Amino acid sequence: MTTASEQFLRDAATKTADLRHRGVIQKNIASYDAAVTRGKARYADWQNARSQAAAIKWETVNHLDRYLEQFEQNVLENGGHVFWAETAADAREHVLQLARRHGVQKVVKSKSMTTEEIHLNEALEMAGIHAVETDLGEYICQIRGEPPYHIVTPVMHLTKADIAQTFQEKLGTPPTDSAEELAMIARAKLRREFMTADMGITGANFAVADTGMIAITENEGNARLSFSLPRVHIAIVGIEKLVPHFEDLALFWPLLSTSGTGQAITAYSSLISGPRQAREIDGPQEFHVILLDNGRTRLLADAEQRDALHCIRCGACLNVCPIYKNIGGHAYGTTYQGPIGSVITPHLRDEREWSHLPYASSLCGACTDVCPVRIDLHHHLLHNRRNAIQHKFDNPIQRLLFATWLWTMQSSLRYTIVAKLGNLTLRLGFAQSLLKPWIAKRDFPTPPKESFGKWWKKVERASRPFTPSKQTVETPVLHDL
Amino acid sequence: MNPSRDNILDRVRAALRTKAHRPQAPTNAPIFPPIANPEARFREEFTALKGEVIENAEKLSEFLRGFAKIATDESELVSKAVGETNASVSECELGVTACDCLVARTGSIIVSTLSAGGRALSVLPPAHLVVARHEQVVPDLVAAMALLRKRYDRHWPSALSVITGPSRTADIEKILVMGAHGPKRLALYFAE
Secondary structure (H helix, E strand, O other), rough: OHHHHHHHHHHHHHHHOHHHHHHHHHHHHHHHHHHHHHHOOOOOOHHHHHHHHHHHHHHOOHHHHHHHHHHHHHHOOOEEEEEEEOOHHHHHHHHHHHHHHHHOEEEEEEOOOOHHHHHHHHHHHHOEEEEEEOHHHHHHHHHHHOOOOOOOOOOOOOOOOHHHHHHHHHHOOOOOOHHHHHHHHHHHHHHHHHHOEEEEEOOOOOEEOOOOOOEEEEEOOHHHHHHHOOOOOEEEHHHHHEEEHHHHHHHHHHHHHHOOOOOOOOOEEEEOOOOOOOOOOOOEEEEEEEEEEOOHHHHHHHHHHHHHHHOOOOOHHHHHOOOOHHHOOHOOOOOHHHHHHHHHHHHOOOOOOOOOOHHOOOOOHHHOOOOOOOOOOHHHHHHHHHHHHHOOOHHHHHHHHHHHHHHHHHHHOOOOOOOOHHHHHHHOHHHHHHHHHHHOOOOOOOOOOHHHHHHHHHHHHHHOOOHHHHHOOOOOOOOOO | OHHHHHHHHHHHHHHHOOOOOOOOOOOOOOOOOOOOHHHHHHHHHHHOOOEEEEHHHHHHHHHHHOOOEEEOOOHHHHHHHOOOOOOOOOOOOHHHEEEEEEEEEEEEEEOOOOOOOOOOOOOOOOEEEEEEEEEHOOHHHHHHHHHHHHHOOOOOOEEEEOOOOOOOOOOOOOOOEEEOOOOOOOEEEOOO
């Protein structure tokens, strides 16, 4: 059996060498970057916006019990129902129960990473209930049988031509090179699904404690149709999605949009407080909120990394990550990709199985810099590496190598000897065959004869006393190894 | 009773017994620059998002002639502006509604089930026309949320939406396409 770590290495290696893939991602992320730069220019103080958001999330997450109870009470008062799901299986089972009780044959779904996390579509299909993804990107993923490539941009890895071909094969539509035509094909197909669906399932970007509302951010209108037309609406909400006050959204809506797509605010930011009321003319008869734990309380218990629960799933840390940009979203093999995924997945799922993910990082800190809620992402990647080593989940060979490296570095004599040996082996060429897997797709320059240490000593001697004109020592080319 | 509720809350409380490091407090410095003329700013933002402002009664009649079937929320403001219509929500080509307020900074229109004729009328039809009054423009979301809280607190409508431009998607190569699922056209008429 292939472990998650072996699969990761294989997929990452393939994607890194795939130049077409790299081109598609670079083009997509370049337009994202340009939009975000324009978006941030609308703020007087972006850094303070981040600090305010971090403070609100800190307050919520560190008093989560209080806000969860307040939220639940308000949803009930508004005429909705609340179900607490400890695991993915509990959440799936509850959805199936509700579907059976209401005689549901078709479900329309709007984009929700939480439903991806609990593999809801598979469960519904197994129960004979037709589940249709209605966000354009998610719909394309669904008909291709692929998981989303990115938490915000599900088909970032596909070109117009790829999508046209998918539509041609799966839907039998004529070939086209127009993004608009493709979107209109999906609109027409999905409009029929909306009109005949019995149940709408959504996620939530925020849950408002003091009014008992869920907030959904989108651009297409598919979420609004999903919670407006069917008889029953279910929202599956991670317990960390809470914000204390209705007014907090005046900050979080723009913040999420700017970081997610560069927009000042997305086309539709909606709030649902319950089912149709007697004074209203339409809307679902029932509104259900499923509050999902599924490992989140384990992350909460780690005070050092608790701020990872502040995440609003904007995707900014993916877009800025040099690793994500090279290995792509699918290589991670997780619901949540990129830096945030590598921080939370070992907590939400099995730590041993996913302990390789925190190494998928250059620790450059770009993720921490862009995070709109100031999660200390790159330090948490280091914390996860430390935890995995403390729990002895690391590779014993790697452990031996690091021990040897440490022993070498602790003595200048040992260092000099090993460096000389290394230099010699590399120049004579037999190391190259040893390093074949590494150098197959990378340049590997031959190191210079003279070591940096030797060169430095010469420079030092020549410049004592410091006289720049006498400096005749030739500078060797330093290779970045 | 499902024991999950207590199990989750117990785990939350146990977890929170260890205190987490508190981040540096934010300052009171304003997040956004001030807005001098809310209505002018609203028009600028709304138009930039491909919203259409209908400038006078004559232009409104011309706009309405473009739609064979029109449904409205039957509010006084809307009925006065558009007159009698008789199409249903699901068959109409244009939905006409009032709104709660207009937000200058983002060019947004806030609708609710109570202010705009339910949930479907402002999202299901291929085009959406909003009739508003000049005094409904507020500078930003902070002011809009305060207004909604004052109007609805403890008696909230079951759904509210902040609408910012016509429906759109950029899922395919980040190419902007209007009318993904919601209205392809969004228009605004200021009633005098």
